[in-house]
Amino acid sequence: MTYLVGSHHVTLSVGGAQEDVDFHTRILGMRFIKKTVLYDGSAPVYHLYYSNAEGDPSSVVTTFPWAQHGIYGTRGTNQAREVLLSVPADSLDFWTRRLTAHDVENEQVELFGERRVTFRHPSGIEYQLVGNAGDPRRGFTGHGVTPEAAIHGIHGVGIHVYDADRMVDFGNEAFFARGQILEEGERARFQVGKDDYGNWIELTGNRTDEQGTWRYGAGTYHHFAWNLDTLANQERAKFEIEGAGYTDISELKDRTYFKSHYVRSPGGALFELAVTHDDGGWDCDESPEELGRAFMLPPQFEHEREHIMSQLEPVTTDED
16 A cells, blocks of 8 residues: 655755745745744754645755854755655746846756756755656646746655665665656656656755754755645654664654654665645634734744744745
């Protein structure tokens, strides 16, 4: 039985909050759907959410802006590195022009027979827009991004690894890999779960860079979340992963909008096993029409609202 459906969200440690909002909304044209805080630790840090038009589980990019606290990470090997986003197959020239107009350096490349545009987040994190024909997920048309070019959602995750074979073994033994392993130069990829889109794992052999940091720190990828659909399904998947010997899995954590376990993969990437449960979802605390307009806190932090807000840099969004 395939327990894993596909992707759920991507979470990054970025630099400044305002530059992150502007990058995802004003340049990439994504929808701003949530402004809350990091639930772990004592330092007040924003948790910002961006999505496609529908807020599909396989479309969401979330960020923690760490520059305000002076905490930075190091990109390296044995670490998730690339944010892969799906766009219409014939939109790559549009994106090249748009990124250039916004002074974002970019390059068109071809990998696995797909045209892509590569560029970087202001904090240095690597992004790729991957052309896909037939992706049914509906992009958000913000700030002049047309329906014919809008970002469908997640394409997958790019991981730099010292030993790609260990990640392939993990996929085959415990993480619901399907189909053929495709290879091109130093890069290999495979799909996991049952979705047709958004669930590629791409591995780049990298024995040159030093080990990348795994802690929170601006400029680095923190984790990639997978959609397990139901809590029962999530527990079965956790049982199977542990049964294969991959026992570095967290207890269940309630993130308000979803519930999750976390597992560290052999390639260093942190994977999250996420479920948008019945009393969760992006609209559990805001109406669908008002997503992203208010600063949302979980009940356990509500009594500290004034203090938390005083510790965070002001951020302006289109929803304000």
